[in-house]
Amino acid sequence: MSEMSDKGMAVRRRVLGDAHVDRAEAAKDAFDAPFQAMITEAAWGHVWSRSTITDRERSMLTIALLAGLGNDAELALHLRATVNTGASRDDVLEALMHVAIYAGVPRANHAIAIAKKTFAEMEAT
Template identity: 65%
Template sequence: MIKLSSIGTGQEHDTLEDLFDQGMQKRRSVLGDAHVDRAEASKTPFDAPFQNLITEAAWGRVWSNDAISLRERSMLTLALLAATGNFEEIPMHIRATANTGASEEDVIQAFLHVAIYAGVPKANHAIKLAKATYAEMEETR
């Protein structure tokens, strides 16, 4: 059997199924069961290969790599989403900070970096989305 090495982790996975299972566990711990259950329920044969790819690669390899903390990954992810203008996932990743340990102060610092290195309009929009999401989270507590 061929072992699948995780880049930079030294971990090995027996099969893609093992990598998928590890990814699903990490995805659930970061995004929450409700989010993952909704995503799985809406999965179709058309997008199943894509969902498997992100579970294996993003969650099974990258997010499961313990070289940096989940807090740091949250900050990086939010900054990269904002810097590249991929705003639609910012609310989801703001909600995930409740599980990763990234504080509101961490998030604003990441967005200040975005303002300097990627542009004020992108940071401004990300901050608006974060504020709205934090307000929604506060209402549901």
């Protein structure tokens, strides 16, 4: 692995948690291993590891973008990651209110439902 891959894996584990990353790593095979390597290096090593904004701010941006694009599974994953990034539920609501204005009320409404369900699941465990 490259230095950027190592850096990316460390950030990925810090943000998403060891349990999630361990499951993802165990599930990868020859088909998706190159994809997993790319996102670890590019998303986590090149983008999430930058020091220009905080993990909290990056988390809010990611949540807004995922909600605006309708990427529900990734949205729930990043909502769960807020326990590691420092983004509060108020932060999430603010991000989703921006989604309503800039990406559409239906996307934000759906994302808010996902957030409520995800946060309830988090409280239950």
